[in-house]
Amino acid sequence: FALTPGFEGAKQPSGSKPAEENGVWMAPFIMAPINTKNVHRSNLLLNHPYGKDFTYSEMMMTGPGEQGEKIARAVAADASLMGEDAPKPGEGPTKEERDTGFYDILFLGETARGEKIRTHCKGDRDPGYGSTSKMIAESAICLVRDRKDAAGGIWTPAAAMGRALLKRLEANAGVSFGRE
Structure with missing residues (x-):
């Protein structure tokens, strides 16, 4: 809630978890740290049309079963876009x-x-x-x-x-x- 000064809101979901509704595993989406903050700021600026207890997260589907879980855990643990392994300009x-x-x-x-x-x-x-x-x-x-x-x-x-x-x-x- 860094972009919503004075408003804390509900505890937000995080991590790699199975999506019960779709029967697939999910992993954190790379843009979630930025996008989620902007979604919450929009909710604040628009006077909470989604409610003050609104929760929001972004995940990517990695597939069902053991293979989906394996991919989800690998993506969640991947830090290749950080530090020395990050893409270079160009x-x-x-x-x-x-x-x-x-x-x-x-x-x-x-x-x-x-x-x-x-x-x-x-x-x-x-x-x-x-x-x-x-x-x-x-x-x-x-x-x-x-x-x-x-x-x-x-x-x-x-x-x-x-x-x-x-x-x-x-x-x-x-x-x-x-x-x-």
Whole structure:
């Protein structure tokens, strides 16, 4: 809750664990330390639409059974993106890998009433390069054209631009959102 001064919220989930709903093992997602803080900041800035007891984590599915567990534990213990083993400037996917990359993210949720919710976000380019650059461009256009009234400060995209940005991403950036 570093980005939510004065608000602590509920204890958050962490670690590598089996996902009971899907029968698969999961491991921590590499971007979770950044993304989770921004999700909680959005919740705070928007006056807690998800509730003050909202919990949020990001994991990646590694598969079922012993093989899924083995992969989950290996990913959870991997520190290769830190220190000397970290990628060097200029290293990354090839142009072909960026152009043919894609992502399909599944969000699993449960309301305070116990209702299970499944939503997704899909993108038509590599998430670290191709899709991110389109998201940045659409965010800038959204702020200039659609949210001229946005106040200054340290906002998250969700809090500053909300549905206006979602519409732009779907129309112009090869990103789609939906409920399953």
